[in-house]
Amino acid sequence: MRNPGPTIRQMAGNFTKALLWWAAKGFLITTEQHFWIRLHICRKCEDWDEKARKGLGKCNHKKCGCTKLKLWMRTEKCPAGKWDNIDKRFKDTIYQKPRSNAQAFIPDDVEGQMDIGHIGDPLDLEERPSESQDV
Secondary structure: OOOOOOHHHHHHHHHHHHHHHHHHHHOOEOHHHHHHHHHHHHHHOEEEEEEOOOHHEOOOOOOOOOOHHHHHEEOOOOOOOOOOHHHHHHHOOOOOOOOOOOOOOOHHHHOOOOOOOOOOOOOOOOOOOOOOOOO
């Protein structure tokens, strides 16, 4: 049975924390390539529901509840750690606003990482508050 996902209250808390952290870091947006790789990873995850929210998708992980829009936010992480390797790869990339004509581009060396899950340390985006800390 599919994970039902976080409650509305949990999603509201997750959303608030994500927006506050994103604002505090200057509204960093990923590159198109980074976005499409994150989306590819999400689409292979058992917690991802592609059809939810009228096509925006939904992550049903209890610490998430996001749509595809979260994938553009550079400060965000996958709560299951599935973006860690790719986020490290893009750590020093210059970030930009998304363009409307985004093309899916997934490098061959990333494709092989999709089923590995969490490897290594999580991406260091300075001192992001932990789940137990107040924002």
